[in-house]
Amino acid sequence: EAGVAQSPRYKIIEKRQSVAFWCNPISGHATLYWYQQILGQGPKLLIQFQNNGVVDDSQLPKDRFSAERLKGVDSTLKIQPAKLEDSAVYLCASSSRTSGGRETQYFGPGTRLLVL
């Protein structure tokens, strides 16, 4: 089965510019997550979607970050305008619930963003 796809893999921008990341989850996975991973740290959840609805965006800096999953499949994460501290790896993950109520999050390879 195909894994979680993300693009681009790398992006270099100047501060105050805008950038968008794209994620295609595993087919059939209803839940999609965006994480931010700063160098030397573990991933930090930014936003969680269930189908096309937002479940949790409490840690998303909404003044500059936005995300959507319009048709409940692909998702985009946008930063506008970018700051130096946004330099990080942006990971997308997807999951589906088993009959036992458990789920495994499968991560994509990430997009490495460098803000200069």
Place this chain on the structure above:
Amino acid sequence: GQQLNQSPQSMFIQEGEDVSMNCTSSSIFNTWLWYKQDPGEGPVLLIALYKAGELTSNGRLTAQFGITRKDSFLNISASIPSDVGIYFCAGPDAMTTDSWGKLQFGAGTQVVVTP
């Protein structure tokens, strides 16, 4: 919110040696997860633990869910070069009623294996 503390921060070991790392939390967890992240890739789930005291193996990996529910351990036996990577502990936020979903990650343990 919860804090996950992983130790050690990094380990340099020789091929064939065993590796041990642990993770502690400031509050109780109902589930402990261990992930491995290779350079340039996303994390991959290695082991999931669901009950206090549970001991689970996956090949040369063994993980335990601490009795206090505030800690977990991961052991790698007879390390090989492909064990190189960053190992993360993670667990769902106890504030959520859902047992999964919003994961908190530790800062990771960097493992380097030398021939």
